[in-house]
Amino acid sequence: MIHKDIEIEALVTNYPFSVKYLMEKGIRCIACGEPIWGTLEEAAKEKGFDDAAIQGFVEEMNKLAEISDETEKSPEKKVDVKPLRPN
Numbered sequence: 001m002i003h004k005d006i007e008i009e010a011l012v013t014n015y016p017f018s019v020k021y022l023m024e025k026g027i028r029c030i031a032c033g034e035p036i037w038g039t040l041e042e043a044a045k046e047k048g049f050d051d052a053a054i055q056g057f058v059e060e061m062n063k064l065a066e067i068s069d070e071t072e073k074s075p076e077k078k079v080d081v082k083p084l085r086p087n
Contacts, residue, residue, distance in 0.1 A: 002061045004041040004054050011040055017064055025049075025057065 002015060011018050027047050044054045 002040070002058055002065060004044075004058055005039050007039055008037065008043055015061065015065055015068075017068060018061055021061060021064065022057075 002011065002018075022043075025044075025047075027043055040057065041054055044057065049057075
């Protein structure tokens with residue numbers, strides 16, 4: 001579960017979609033080559049977000065995590081691929 005005190009490293013490792021999500025919110029240093037240390041709350045506050053916005057991020061990312069989990073659990077379509085053999 002994602003919460004405001006989650007470490008950025010744990011967030012991006014366990015929830016890869018969070019990188020794009022936070023970049024869209026203006027927290028870009030996650031993917032710009034400059035590492036971020038600390039928590040989600042600290043990173044968001046450094047960019048000027050208030051507590052309400054941070055809580056919104058947490059709620060939205062938890063919903064995205066649920067969707068991601070459901071997608072991963074759905075059965076995959078299998079494709080029968082025959083190996084190529086020389087004639």
